[in-house]
Amino acid sequence: MNSRLSLLDRSRTRAGEASPIALHETVARAVRAEWLGYDRVWVAEHHSVPGIAGSAPAVLLTAIAGATTTIRIGSAGVMLPHHQPLVVAEQFATLAAFAPGRVDLGLGRSPGFTPPVRRALRQTDHDFAADVTELRGYLTGRSEVSLHPRPDGPIPLYVLATGAGLQVAAALGLPVIVGGPLLWSDGGALAEYRRAFRPSPQQPEPWVAVSLDVLITDDPDLILPEAWAMARSRTEGEFPPLEPVAVVRAATKTSRQQQYLEQTVAAAITGPRARVESRLAELLERTGAAELVAAGSTYDRAALAASDAALAALFDRGHPTNGSLSRP
Template sequence: MTALSVLDLSPITQGSDASRSLANSLDLACHAERLGYKRYWLAEHHNMPGIASAATSVVIAHIAGGTKTIRVGAGGIMLPNHAPLMIAEQFGTLAALFPGRIDLGLGRAPGTDMMTARALRRNLEASDNFPQDVVELMGYFQPAEEGQRIRAVPGEGQDVPVWILGSSLYGAQLAALLGLPYAFASHFAPAELDHALEVYRTRFQPSAQLDKPYVMLGLNVFAAPTDAEAKLLFTSLQQAFVNLRSGRPGQLPPPVENYDRDLDPVARSMLAQALSCAVVGAPETVRQGIDAFVRRTGADELMVTVRPHRAGALLRDPRGRAQIDVASRLTAGRLSTGGRKRSRKTHLSEAPRNSVRRHSRPDHSDCDVFARAGFTSVRAYRAANRPQNWRFSTVPGRGSAWWMRCAGCLRLVPPVLIYAPTARP
């Protein structure tokens, strides 16, 4: 079965800011972890008003620190922007903090425009040395040899799998030569997809890291209860892409009805080509689209890219194992309460700092009703939101707070982990 992972650019939506974007990314990572996704990657982009993941290794630490099992990594680090030693130290530190969970994907593009690349103190010819820089970086992760004068500490001896990213034959050839896994950016540059896969698979040379080719492909996925709603959500990405290609990058815009109908032929053709690897629709439509894409490409893993304007729009696992992210929907004020008016609970990322007390959460691993980032069903929310399920308790060393009785296992749970009640129910 093809593994599923997530690529997140931490999009900053119109009317929002980087703080909210990074909080949304952590919520999404927790949701992906519960659904069984394999890894969660962030990407390096600079001078982009709509992307909050410029300091990629810092955001990786933020995501890894808020999750438990999902692999977290870079998809990717644009290596010509950095000294290989510095990246080895950064990701060696991440691997020391989160053992066995850190990935490092490497690309050779600047991740920005040429003027910004110069501001990064980048040598614009550095991409010519990309293969040598990759080999040098991988060397820093090896155990230090006696007399070695330059060492990555932390870094040496750390288990940090290295990937090669690409959208052309260059990356495919390098990944094959070095025996590394290959991630192709088909979610925005699919033109060379089939040729690159053929080159990588036919020229692959086994290595200490990998004994046979392993391909991960980017795929835009927008799932919603209906095809029409999913197509509407997809227009945010379409607008952002047109703005970027037109030299007007900005924050992620809200969806627009019938957006492509009013596009000029050039923009419509560009979108049809650049975003051709996209699956948009209701769960069954998405399932069929993903299966067809995997059959055509033979992908070992899919890196699902999601950039909905509304944080709660990623409500479903693309395989159809649907779960509603109730916490995000509550934040957006969209949860149906069956006609009865209920007091609104504030999501942790929205709550004023002085209204949130942090408590350690009891172990609810045997309870499938209460989850770290929100309730897993509308029924669970309604049950737990009944006034009789709230208790005002004093916890030794932690002060007083309103606690919620878990609807699944009947134990008391500190609600401030998920919600900061603004008033007594």
């Protein structure tokens, strides 16, 4: 299992807590991930979502950069339709000045969560491929507009891939981070990405990371807070803060909510170490992924920290014990 290991922390809020606590906890989790030997920590961009405090990746990553020294830090991702490519390039070049050689820029194109949010973001139709190309030109010095500050080294780009995103990444020669239904499909989309891939100076060959909820735990209900939030977002139109497992168990659920809850649980990889190890080994082999992006979250932060440590051990990161999914 020659795969890298990273965390995606979306700064999930908890019921009854002030949302800034989630941002401080994201930084603390990144510090622990560095000590545990994780290769990378990713943060995300969401706007006006009660359950997520992470709205400004470049700002949050700067806080993480100041609290860490070796772990790579990246966005998964910046939603490029919300921004001018030059501004994104300037933000991440500035970030790289504080964390040279550690910054990665993942790019997505998801719309704002609701119509009012999309209006507030001044979101219009964009040519995603053209915007990525423009952004890459600024970062590599191949644009008529010079970037200041100038990065001392490369800032690698990644594409958060849906079907169309895979096509863009293949045409531009960029690595992809894949999640959602693509992980459990027949693999045709990934095969087509690899077949259509055009080498670039950054990436001479296709490269895939897979992202999904992963929790190592003896409590089968640990995933329920995240699954319940997802079910409510799909039925009520609002992605809420995480609630305790006991609250989720006791909540009255419609048939549709129960269906969505069960779908989210089924798409996650959770359970005792042996079960997680077996399912991850199958997923990584089937997808040929070079990196696992573990995106699991739950209300209980102590349980989440224990899962992070167990996952690092599973990938033989040296803390706290050796595991078996080692990387040379």
